[in-house]
Amino acid sequence: MDKRWPEGIGRHVLPVTDSTNAHALREAPALQGPAWFLGLEQTAGRGRRARAWASPRGNFYGTLLLFPKERADQVALRSFAAALALREAMASLTGLPEAFALKWPNDVLLNGSKVAGILLEASSSGAGVQALAIGIGVNLIAHPDPSMIEPGALPAVSLLSETGLRITPEGFLDALAPAYARWEALFTAQGFAPLRAEWLAHAARIGETIRARTGKDTFHGVFETIDSQGNLILATASGPMAIPAAEVFF
Numbered sequence: 001m002d003k004r005w006p007e008g009i010g011r012h013v014l015p016v017t018d019s020t021n022a023h024a025l026r027e028a029p030a031l032q033g034p035a036w037f038l039g040l041e042q043t044a045g046r047g048r049r050a051r052a053w054a055s056p057r058g059n060f061y062g063t064l065l066l067f068p069k070e071r072a073d074q075v076a077l078r079s080f081a082a083a084l085a086l087r088e089a090m091a092s093l094t095g096l097p098e099a100f101a102l103k104w105p106n107d108v109l110l111n112g113s114k115v116a117g118i119l120l121e122a123s124s125s126g127a128g129v130q131a132l133a134i135g136i137g138v139n140l141i142a143h144p145d146p147s148m149i150e151p152g153a154l155p156a157v158s159l160l161s162e163t164g165l166r167i168t169p170e171g172f173l174d175a176l177a178p179a180y181a182r183w184e185a186l187f188t189a190q191g192f193a194p195l196r197a198e199w200l201a202h203a204a205r206i207g208e209t210i211r212a213r214t215g216k217d218t219f220h221g222v223f224e225t226i227d228s229q230g231n232l233i234l235a236t237a238s239g240p241m242a243i244p245a246a247e248v249f250f
Contacts, residue, residue: 006181010035018044020063020137021121025180028131037063060138060169075129079106080195082118082134085180094163113157152249214247
């Protein structure tokens with residue numbers, strides 16, 4: 001795996017920040033191009049649905065800030081590019097490619113448990129996206145206590161606990177940034193199709209029955225695929241169902 005820093009991408013290391021996503025979006029108006037922001041410590045990290053994200057020192061908290069040109073629905077597909085880059089970086093650093101799987105919509109699993117998550121946030125410009133923050137959290141050396149995890153959700157692990165490898169946040173960024181740059185180049189050149197195919201090749205629980213919980217409803221069905229828009233496709237008793245956003249439980 002080529003770990004050279006991608007050309008034209010800024011690199012900012014922050015000793016302490018509230019949230020790398022929030023920091024990146026604040027900095028966006030002053031930037032001339034894309035940039036990575038690495039926070040060595042976060043004081044107000046957050047995950048999906050504004051949940052607090054525990055941020056002990058030594059784990060990875062990073063955000064890639066981009067200025068995309070596509071429609072908003074296409075911009076959101078970069079969560080799959082981020083997942084693929086995360087898996088690639090972890091497989092390269094550990095030498096354990098078979099240990100990592102991808103969980104829809106935006107988690108990476110190690111030995112079946114959650115090791116990383118992705119959160120996309122954006123600032124808007126009219127009907128489009130002005131700046132996109134791709135936030136990534138990785139349990140490098142520590143993971144949440146089981147008491148902090150929602151009932152029914154997958155347990156959490158760290159790279160250290162599962163592999164014995166101690167990787168620094170800076171070292172992880174050096175592997176992640178070039179991995180993401182390759183998937184970004186493929187996405188901008190060829191669209192979502194090649195990313196979809198690779199994501200499905202590493203997806204967890206395809207062909208198995210899962211639960212998908214939206215805002216108020218829970219659906220049960222067999223995880224068949226994701227479609228060309230990144231929607232989860234469930235085979236249910238009433239036929240195929242496309243779900244654009246949900247919490248998934250195994």
